[in-house]
Every structure is written in C-alpha cells, then in structure tokens.
Amino acid sequence: MSFELNSVVPWGRNFDEYRSMFGLTLSDLSQQIISFGDGPSSFNFEMTKRKRKVISLDPIYQFSKDELKLRISKTKDEILKQTKQNQENFTWTKIKSVYDLERVRMDAMTKFLEDFELGKRQNRYIPHEMPNPTQYPDLSFDLGLSSHFLILYSQLGLDFHLQSISEMLRICKEIRIFPILNLNAVKSEVVDGILAFFQKDFSIGIEYVDYEFQKGGKQMMKISRK
Numbered sequence: 001m002s003f004e005l006n007s008v009v010p011w012g013r014n015f016d017e018y019r020s021m022f023g024l025t026l027s028d029l030s031q032q033i034i035s036f037g038d039g040p041s042s043f044n045f046e047m048t049k050r051k052r053k054v055i056s057l058d059p060i061y062q063f064s065k066d067e068l069k070l071r072i073s074k075t076k077d078e079i080l081k082q083t084k085q086n087q088e089n090f091t092w093t094k095i096k097s098v099y100d101l102e103r104v105r106m107d108a109m110t111k112f113l114e115d116f117e118l119g120k121r122q123n124r125y126i127p128h129e130m131p132n133p134t135q136y137p138d139l140s141f142d143l144g145l146s147s148h149f150l151i152l153y154s155q156l157g158l159d160f161h162l163q164s165i166s167e168m169l170r171i172c173k174e175i176r177i178f179p180i181l182n183l184n185a186v187k188s189e190v191v192d193g194i195l196a197f198f199q200k201d202f203s204i205g206i207e208y209v210d211y212e213f214q215k216g217g218k219q220m221m222k223i224s225r226k
C-alpha cells in the first residue's frame with residue numbers, strides 16, 4: 001500500500017529535546033546513529049552542523065520539500081488548537097506556552113526543510129517505512145532512536161512493534177525509544193508485550209530521562225545486546 005502524505009501530521013523536535021529524551025552523552029553523540037520515524041525534526045541538521053553523523057529514516061522523505069512545507073502549514077494550526085484544548089495533559093516548564101510551542105516546533109521544522117534537499121543528496125534523509133526491512137547490513141550502527149513514533153502509536157499493534165524493533169536490533173547494537181506512553185498519555189498498551197518478547201535475548205529496561213512534555217512522559221525504553 002502506498003504511503004499517503006495526507007495521513008501524516010508532521011511535527012518536529014530539536015537537538016536539545018533529542019539529547020534530553022534519549023539521555024544522549026557526548027560519547028553517544030560521536031557514535032554511528034540512525035533515527036527511525038525522524039520526520040521533520042531538526043536533529044539531523046543540528047548533528048551535521050556539529051560535525052556528527054546521523055542517518056534519518058521516514059516515509060515522508062519520499063516527498064518534495066514543497067509538498068512537506070505545504071503539509072506542515074496545513075496541519076500546524078489544528079495541532080496547536082488541539083494542544084490548547086488539552087493543555088492540562090502537558091507540562092509547561094521548558095516550553096512555557098502554546099505560543100512558545102509553536103515557535104520551538106516551527107523553528108525545528110524550518111531548519112529541517114532548509115536542510116532537506118542537501119541532506120537527501122548526502123544520503124542523510126532516507127525514505128523508509130517501518131516495519132519493512134532496511135537496506136543496511138547487520139550491526140551497521142551503534143545506536144538506533146525512535147522519538148514519538150514507536151510505542152506512542154500503540155494502535156499500530158504489538159506485531160508491528162515486534163517486527164519494527166527486530167529490524168532496528170538487527171542493524172543497531174543498542175536502541176532507545178521515547179516515550180513509553182500512548183497518545184492518551186497513559187502507559188502504552190504495547191510496552192509489556194515488547195518487554196516480554198525481547199527480554200530473553202537482549203538487555204531491556206526502562207530509564208528515567210530529563211525530559212517531560214506529555215505529563216508523566218519521562219521514561220525511555222533501552223534495548224541492547226547481552
């Protein structure tokens with residue numbers, strides 16, 4: 001089935017948010033990193049600016065810069081409206097208000113859009129839809145990340161998660177997923193199934209991190225080889 005841009009609500013986070021969400025140390029940042037469902041975040045742009053390397057995967061990278069720009073401008077007001085209606089579900093400490101949220105997200109997505117065409121030519125933005133296999137050999141990367149896609153979108157089901165995470169673990173020595181809540185800001189329905197499935201062959205745990213925007217969303221899942 002082809003991937004429809006109309007079904008995506010693009011929303012991008014920045015480098016500082018990625019660092020906090022995944023507890024990334026300076027040593028983590030100098031590793032080979034791949035980020036799944038990376039969307040219009042500015043993580044890749046900001047890593048590249050710091051002379052670090054990251055490969056971003058997302059199905060939206062099959063579209064053009066203009067198509068992505070249009071989709072962002074069509075959807076952002078609705079996302080902000082919904083956030084405003086559900087303000088009590090978020091913590092407004094680092095991001096102070098809905099107005100501030102718009103500024104932070106649009107800054108990240110503008111940086112992404114400006115970097116997108118160059119990054120595509122440099123093979124930093126690769127179209128890829130989970131749970132399909134990727135093009136990379138086993139253990140090509142030290143670290144694989146998923147911000148605000150896996151686990152959050154629990155409606156995709158446990159099988160989708162097990163297949164996607166298995167592929168991440170085939171090509172990465174370690175993976176980190178944030179958050180472990182679903183879209184209703186409660187513990188995601190797929191967390192226990194993921195823990196049960198991978199604990200025999202992998203080290204798997206849940207860790208607190210220094211990031212909380214969805215209220216109660218301050219834990220990431222880490223899975224690595226034993």
Ligand SMILES: C[S@@+](CC[C@H](N)C(=O)[O-])C[C@H]1O[C@@H](n2cnc3c(N)ncnc32)[C@H](O)[C@@H]1O
Nearest residue numbers: 011012013037038039041060129130147148149
């Ligand atoms: C909420 S955004 C998160 C973007 C980015 N990771 C961040 O935190 O700023 C979710 C992303 O998941 C992507 N996505 C949707 N379906 C996907 C799939 N089957 N495989 C990989 N990514 C997918 C969307 O295109 C979108 O960019």
